[in-house]
Amino acid sequence: MMKLAIIGGGPSAFYVAGRIFSLLKNAPIKIHMYERRWSPYGLVRYGVAPDHPEVKNCIHKFEETARDPRFRFFGNVFVGHPPKNEEDKRLLSRNVVLPVDSLLGHYTHLLVATGCPFPRFHLKLPRRSPWCLPALDIVHWYTYNQLSRHRPPPLENSPHISIIGAGNVALDVARILLTPPSQLEKYDVPEHVLEVLHRSKLRHVSIIARRGPLDAAFTAKELREMMNLPDSAMIPIPKNVLDEAAKSEMTRQQSRILQLLQKGSKNVPGSTQKTWSIDFFRNPVKLETIEKKELLGEAPDLPLNLKLAHTEVDPKTRQARETQEFTNLRTSLVVTSLGFQAEPHDYGRIANSYEGENYDKRLHYIRTDAGGRLLRPISTDHPILDKSGLESAPPELLKPVDRVYASGWASVGAKGVLASTMMNAYNVAETIVSDWLASQDKSVSPAADDTLPAGHKGNKVEDLEFPMKSQVNMDSLPEEVKESAHPVFSFDDWKKVDEEEVRRGEERGKERERVDWP
Amino acid sequence: MELRTHQIFHDLCQHGGIERPEPGTGLKLTFKDTKGNLLQEVEANEGDDILSIAHEYDIDLEGACEGSVACSTCHVILPQEYYDVLPEPDDDENDMLDMAFGLTDTSRLGCQVKMTKELDGITVTLPAATRNMFVDGECTSMS
Numbered sequence: 001m002m003k004l005a006i007i008g009g010g011p012s013a014f015y016v017a018g019r020i021f022s023l024l025k026n027a028p029i030k031i032h033m034y035e036r037r038w039s040p041y042g043l044v045r046y047g048v049a050p051d052h053p054e055v056k057n058c059i060h061k062f063e064e065t066a067r068d069p070r071f072r073f074f075g076n077v078f079v080g081h082p083p084k085n086e087e088d089k090r091l092l093s094r095n096v097v098l099p100v101d102s103l104l105g106h107y108t109h110l111l112v113a114t115g116c117p118f119p120r121f122h123l124k125l126p127r128r129s130p131w132c133l134p135a136l137d138i139v140h141w142y143t144y145n146q147l148s149r150h151r152p153p154p155l156e157n158s159p160h161i162s163i164i165g166a167g168n169v170a171l172d173v174a175r176i177l178l179t180p181p182s183q184l185e186k187y188d189v190p191e192h193v194l195e196v197l198h199r200s201k202l203r204h205v206s207i208i209a210r211r212g213p214l215d216a217a218f219t220a221k222e223l224r225e226m227m228n229l230p231d232s233a234m235i236p237i238p239k240n241v242l243d244e245a246a247k248s249e250m251t252r253q254q255s256r257i258l259q260l261l262q263k264g265s266k267n268v269p270g271s272t273q274k275t276w277s278i279d280f281f282r283n284p285v286k287l288e289t290i291e292k293k294e295l296l297g298e299a300p301d302l303p304l305n306l307k308l309a310h311t312e313v314d315p316k317t318r319q320a321r322e323t324q325e326f327t328n329l330r331t332s333l334v335v336t337s338l339g340f341q342a343e344p345h346d347y348g349r350i351a352n353s354y355e356g357e358n359y360d361k362r363l364h365y366i367r368t369d370a371g372g373r374l375l376r377p378i379s380t381d382h383p384i385l386d387k388s389g390l391e392s393a394p395p396e397l398l399k400p401v402d403r404v405y406a407s408g409w410a411s412v413g414a415k416g417v418l419a420s421t422m423m424n425a426y427n428v429a430e431t432i433v434s435d436w437l438a439s440q441d442k443s444v445s446p447a448a449d450d451t452l453p454a455g456h457k458g459n460k461v462e463d464l465e466f467p468m469k470s471q472v473n474m475d476s477l478p479e480e481v482k483e484s485a486h487p488v489f490s491f492d493d494w495k496k497v498d499e500e501e502v503r504r505g506e507e508r509g510k511e512r513e514r515v516d517w518p
Numbered sequence: 519m520e521l522r523t524h525q526i527f528h529d530l531c532q533h534g535g536i537e538r539p540e541p542g543t544g545l546k547l548t549f550k551d552t553k554g555n556l557l558q559e560v561e562a563n564e565g566d567d568i569l570s571i572a573h574e575y576d577i578d579l580e581g582a583c584e585g586s587v588a589c590s591t592c593h594v595i596l597p598q599e600y601y602d603v604l605p606e607p608d609d610d611e612n613d614m615l616d617m618a619f620g621l622t623d624t625s626r627l628g629c630q631v632k633m634t635k636e637l638d639g640i641t642v643t644l645p646a647a648t649r650n651m652f653v654d655g656e657c658t659s660m661s
Contacts, residue, residue, distance in 0.1 A: 054586035061582070221613040253616040417617055418582055419591045 001108055002029040002436050003472055009035025010042020011058065011418060012408025015425030016111060018065035023433045026158070027344035030474055031071050032107070036095065037146055038076040038489040038518065039497065040066070042115055044418075046143045049172040049178065050187040051506045053511060055357045058418060066491045074481055075489030079103060091147055095485045102478045108468055109432065112366060112374065112406040116414035117339035120364070122164055124285050125336060129153075131304055133289060135163065135173045135337035143175055144514040152193070153177075155200035158332035159301050164284055166209035167217035167277040167335035172203045173335060175225055178232045178274055188511040201301075206329065210283045210320045211259055211313050213237070213245045214254045219417075223257060226276065227265045234265035235277040248315075282308040283320060283326065287334055302330040342366060342412035345392045365456070366406045367393075372428030373400035373435075403468040405432055494517075536570045539563050545638040549577050552620070552646040564635065568594055568628035568642055579644060585629035587611055592628035593618035595643040601626070603636045620645040 004020070006013045017031045039045055041059060048055045062403040066073060078095040104110070119134035126132045133153065140148030161177065163170045176184070181197040209216055227234065242262050250258065261278075269275055289298050296303060310325040310405075341364035367375040377396040407428040408421050416424075481488055497518040505512035538544070544561030549572065551557055557578075562571045569592040572579035580591035587610045596604075601624035609614065611630050618625060628642070 052588065054583050054588040057584040057586060058582040060584065129539060219613065220616055221610070224609065224613065252621070256612065417589065419580075419589050419617065419619070422580065422582060422591060423619065498614075 001471060001474070002027070003107050003182075003474055004029070004031045004109040004111060004432070005103055005104075005107040006033045006111045006113055008042065008115060008407065008408070008410070009033050009037070009040040009073065009075070010113065010115050011044050011062070011113070012425045013044075013060040013113040014041070014065055015110070015422050016059060016113065016291060016407050016429045017071060019426045019429030021068050021070065023429065028474075030072060032067075032477075033072070034074045034077045034079050034098065034103070036076070036078045036159050038487075039146075039494055040073060040075065040491070046145045050142060050189045050511075051175060051176070051184060053187060055418065069446060071491075073489070073491040073494065075494060076486060077481060077488060096484045096485055096488055098478055098480045102480055104467060105469060106472055106476045106478055108470060108472055109403045110405070110437075110468055111428070111432070112404075112410050114343050114409050114410045116342045116365070116409040118341050118343065119336070119356055120338045120341055122284060122336050122338055125164070125287055125334060131289060132336065135165070135169050135335050136340070138176075138335065140187060142193045144193070144516065146481050146517065151313065153335075154194045154333060155196055155202055157201070159201050159203040160206070160331045161202060161204070161335060162206045162208055162306055162329060162331040163335045164208050165217075165335055165339070166207055166278065166380045167337060167339065168219060168222045170207055170335075170337035171218045171222040171226055174198040174207060174276060175222070177202055178205060178226075178229050178276060180231055183230070186510050188505070188514065190264060190514050191508070198420045203274055205274075206331065207276065207278045208282050208284065208308065209278060210311060211318070212241065213281050214248055214250060215259055215313065215318060216257065216278075216280075218257075220253065220256050220260060223260050227260060227263070227274065229265070229267075229276075229304060231266040231267075232265070232276055233269040233272045235269055235275055236264055237261055237278060237280065241280050255277040255403055279308070279329075281311045281313075281320075283311050283322065284334075285309045285326070285385075299330055302332055304334065305329070306331050306334060309383070324438065329516045340409070342410045342413070353409055365409070366411050367398060368406045368411045369395070369398075369400055370427075371431030372405045372407050372411060372424075373431065374404040374406050375399065376401055401467060489518075501518050529631060530588055536566045536574050537563060538574060539614050545633050545635065546640075547571060547633070547637075548639075548641045549575075550641055553642060554643075557644070562633050564633055565632050568592070568626075568631045568633075570629075571633070572628060572642075577644075579628055587614055587627065587630065590614045590618040590627065593625055593645055594622070594628045594631070595620075595622050595645055596624045596626055596631070598624050600637055600640045604631060618645070 006017060013033055016023075017033065020029070020031065033040075035042075036340070037046075041062060044056055044059060065071060077098050078092050078093055079098050079100060081099060082097050083089045083092050088184055096152045108516050119136040121134070128137075137148065137151070138153050141147075141152055155177070164172055177197070177200065181194050181200075184197065185194060189242055242258065245258055284306055288305045290303050290305055290308070306329040308327045308329055309322040310327065311320040313320055377393055378399050405428055407425050409415075412424060497515060500518070501512040501514055504515075507513075539561050539629045541561065544563055546561055547568070548558065548559045549557040558575055560571060560577075562574075567585065568580045569579060569585055572592075573581065579594070582591040583589040585592075593615070599602075605627070607626060607630065611627050614627060615621060615625055631637075
């Protein structure tokens with residue numbers, strides 16, 4: 001029997017579900033997908049930049065999966081504890097809240113595919129202030145994310161924006177803010193976003209990278225798009241930075257990125273209204289607001305002083321270290337784009353061990369084995385992360401939890417493109433299916449060896465019961481989903497919203513016009 | 519543990535959107551996996567691209583962006599002599615190949631390679647992926 005609950009409704013969740021269906025074409029299994037938003041597709045809808053519509057073509061395949069009669073979608077359902085703090089209460093005020101314990105009794109298998117929804121911050125910069133915000137807030141704004149604050153970035157007062165971090169999200173944000181809004185109108189950009197972009201006074205974007213051109217996390221496609229921006233030019237990168245990088249041995253991708261940087265932008269600086277730059281080997285150490293009018297001088301719209309430490313990269317470790325030289329950068333707004341991390345769930349309860357047990361606070365994602373089986377420690381003396389917070393438990397001190405899996409960014413961290421998420425998901429789907437087939441084969445004993453490796457003391461974590469039941473009613477649902485004060489969105493409900501968004505878009509000659517709350 | 523293994527091809531609702539030629543009249547392609555195992559020998563018409571051909575014949579090659587050069591999921595490896603007769607990949611294709619798994623010097627995106635007479639008889643290798651686990655062709659029917 002397989003009745004799988006998937007927590008999360010993004011690309012990883014859909015790719016796993018689709019692969020399981022295609023591997024087990026005629027099997028009477030069920031897959032129920034629980035998604036916190038009322039809409040499916042996660043980062044494909046709420047992450048992919050609007051001017052990359054072709055990336056969203058994968059949705060056609062996800063729709064095929066959703067049409068399988070063995071599939072059900074439960075949108076607007078938050079799986080986890082009822083929120084405690086006011087901020088979370090407000091964000092989840094219209095969600096159905098489904099505690100993990102209520103979910104477990106109804107399923108034989110569980111997949112955690114909750115991605116990496118939280119931005120990582122810079123230790124020396126405010127997390128959120130009137131002058132500093134995470135890039136994710138801007139992505140949420142232009143994708144009209146219902147879990148976001150919907151506060152537009154202050155583009156009317158920000159001629160100079162400094163983006164901290166050099167990944168594709170940094171370039172997406174820079175590109176959307178620098179592209180003439182008339183070119184974005186045909187895409188899936190909400191009207192209220194276009195209005196703000198039309199009023200923008202932005203003249204320059206500084207992308208600040210802690211390390212050099214060979215360490216940048218962005219990819220060639222995104223860099224090339226920056227180089228081809230119609231009304232912007234790149235300030236050339238200092239020759240010594242490029243020459244130094246060219247001396248190193250490079251991968252194909254690195255050398256193609258370096259060539260793009262050497263060639264520079266299509267427009268020469270001075271010929272355009274707007275400019276952008278990548279400032280390599282710089283790390284923020286302080287952000288000050290200039291209070292005194294006389295100190296603002298001739299640039300009252302650059303009220304911030306961003307102090308940057310110069311860095312160099314250790315050629316062996318590729319780590320950045322500060323050189324004790326500093327530069328001050330006058331700017332109007334700081335945007336941090338430093339990666340993302342998984343949710344510190346207490347899915348440890350599933351592993352009947354301790355709070356937050358499967359979540360590695362150092363790695364910022366859930367530990368799994370190579371096949372995506374969720375891991376838990378075999379001994380209380382060896383938690384996932386030791387007390388120093390520096391060392392993660394080695395694989396030999398972890399063991400898989402029966403019939404509980406994790407996939408996608410929740411299990412590998414926020415890295416890679418859609419293709420890597422797909423490969424990961426197919427691998428996890430194949431593990432789930434092969435574990436299941438093995439369990440159908442009575443000759444295979446499911447007993448796991450719990451012996452601690454020699455030399456390790458400590459109390460064995462007791463096997464109470466397997467967290468997942470082996471027999472359940474295939475049609476039963478958690479009470480919270482059956483009866484609730486808030487709506488649960490089926491896939492058909494979503495398709496109605498989807499069609500309405502496309503219809504509203506057609507009226508305006510664009511891809512779609514998103515709705516806030518259907 | 520003995521693993522019961524399975525190779526069940528994807529049930530694509532939409533096939534490749536191309537016409538199959540009359541048997542014996544088309545250009546020939548052979549699809550193989552990384553280990554050199556034969557997957558299928560098929561025929562296609564001039565102008566058809568490798569991704570569409572793979573889909574038409576239910577060969578397990580992904581095309582997440584549906585041929586718009588926005589992903590690397592239809593990455594294929596070609597024999598050197600066939601690779602050499604093709605026009606060079608453009609910047610957009612190279613940008614995506616940068617991110618392909620198991621990239622080789624004769625890698626291309628399947629969606630960008632259109633069949634010509636010169637490519638008749640080509641062997642297309644699907645790169646190493648996760649499809650190694652299910653190998654023996656047994657079919658699951660639990661109903």
